[in-house]
Amino acid sequence: MAREENLRSILAECGISAALEVVGERWSFLILRGAFNGLQHFEEFQSTLGIARNILSNRLGRLVEHEILKRQADAADRRKIVYKLTEKGMALLPVLIALRQWGERWVSGLPSNPVLVDRNNRMPVEQMAVRASDGRTLMLGDLEWLDASELPAAEKAA
Amino acid sequence: MAREENLRSILAECGISAALEVVGERWSFLILRGAFNGLQHFEEFQSTLGIARNILSNRLGRLVEHEILKRQADAADRRKIVYKLTEKGMALLPVLIALRQWGERWVSGLPSNPVLVDRNNRMPVEQMAVRASDGRTLMLGDLEWLDASELPAAEKAA
DNA sequence: GGTATCGGTTGCTATGTGCAACTTATATGC
DNA sequence: GCATATAAGTTGCACATAGCAACCGATACC
Numbered sequence: 001m002a003r004e005e006n007l008r009s010i011l012a013e014c015g016i017s018a019a020l021e022v023v024g025e026r027w028s029f030l031i032l033r034g035a036f037n038g039l040q041h042f043e044e045f046q047s048t049l050g051i052a053r054n055i056l057s058n059r060l061g062r063l064v065e066h067e068i069l070k071r072q073a074d075a076a077d078r079r080k081i082v083y084k085l086t087e088k089g090m091a092l093l094p095v096l097i098a099l100r101q102w103g104e105r106w107v108s109g110l111p112s113n114p115v116l117v118d119r120n121n122r123m124p125v126e127q128m129a130v131r132a133s134d135g136r137t138l139m140l141g142d143l144e145w146l147d148a149s150e151l152p153a154a155e156k157a158a
Numbered sequence: 159m160a161r162e163e164n165l166r167s168i169l170a171e172c173g174i175s176a177a178l179e180v181v182g183e184r185w186s187f188l189i190l191r192g193a194f195n196g197l198q199h200f201e202e203f204q205s206t207l208g209i210a211r212n213i214l215s216n217r218l219g220r221l222v223e224h225e226i227l228k229r230q231a232d233a234a235d236r237r238k239i240v241y242k243l244t245e246k247g248m249a250l251l252p253v254l255i256a257l258r259q260w261g262e263r264w265v266s267g268l269p270s271n272p273v274l275v276d277r278n279n280r281m282p283v284e285q286m287a288v289r290a291s292d293g294r295t296l297m298l299g300d301l302e303w304l305d306a307s308e309l310p311a312a313e314k315a316a
Numbered sequence: 317g318g319t320a321t322c323g324g325t326t327g328c329t330a331t332g333t334g335c336a337a338c339t340t341a342t343a344t345g346c
Numbered sequence: 347g348c349a350t351a352t353a354a355g356t357t358g359c360a361c362a363t364a365g366c367a368a369c370c371g372a373t374a375c376c
Contacts, residue, residue: 020261021265026364043321054365077321080323090297091263099177099178103173115309117304121290123290124291125301132276133282145272145274146274147271147272151273183332200353200354235352237352
């Protein structure tokens with residue numbers, strides 16, 4: 001598949017547009033970051049992030065609609081509502097970590113603290129990278145778009 | 159380091175905020191996706207993405223300011239300006255691929271086509287994941303924030 | 317029963333986005 | 347060399363989204 005002739009359709013169908021429609025609004029990523037860090041209640045998000053209450057309300061609603069967060073009544077205090085990541089929401093972890101690593105490396109500048117480590121052995125996690133099936137890190141020039149029908153084996157990923 | 163007591167500072171310092179200030183506006187990711195797919199000229203971005211010209215102009219300007227794209231005169235046609243990814247821009251590849259994979263898996267739904275493959279052997283790339291130093295995939299529960307001073311070895315990453 | 321807290325909603329203002337028409341510089345055809 | 351087209355914007359105006367502060371209903375606390 002020559003890349004140029006299909007560029008437009010690649011861009012239109014691309015999962016990036018789909019993803020951005022769900023998590024592309026302002027504050028959505030920061031709310032998710034908060035959720036990954038253990039925030040659960042409206043007031044926690046509001047005071048920690050400093051987001052306007054009406055916007056927070058709207059974003060939480062959208063994230064719940066899209067099943068990235070789920071809303072639960074708090075058993076211990078019926079005034080409170082607990083927002084929890086769903087499986088779909090947790091699947092965004094690689095996106096957030098990739099973004100964080102990039103921001104630390106290229107925007108805020110290196111030595112970042114605290115460090116994200118493997119709880120098991122307290123070693124820092126790897127840099128996020130696009131990897132070949134053998135684990136090699138692939139750069140932009142190593143990549144190519146291939147029509148599914150042209151795949152060598154009956155594999156699907158990417 | 160107990161997580162709760164430092165949550166606020168973790169969130170404030172986090173590279174995610176830093177990253178989003180640079181690439182968090184509407185269209186920025188889609189412009190970058192275009193750049194990764196080989197778009198180079200203003201009119202190419204405009205017609206491919208369908209973005210308003212003033213917004214495109216603004217976003218390209220900001221991406222150039224932040225040294226994610228560089229602006230060059232086109233030697234062959236002096237009307238044209240070539241926008242190219244810098245090293246900093248190319249470093250966003252993992253973010254875009256992670257976002258794409260998530261969008262395909264959880265929003266547009268599976269079988270995605272075309273597939274991103276390793277040019278070398280035409281095998282699909284791996285799913286993006288947070289990995290331990292030995293390559294194991296780490297889930298949310300496997301992760302922990304650790305102060306740099308408490309790291310077991312003299313290593314920095316994350 | 318009075319007061320504080322939680323999770324919103326409402327109204328208003330400020331900022332950002334989208335569209336269409338215009339502009340300046342360069343290229344192309346005749 | 348003159349007319350026309352194209353590239354990369356800019357400008358002005360309409361509309362949508364975000365931010366702020368005040369308010370509200372339900373539940374908890376004393």
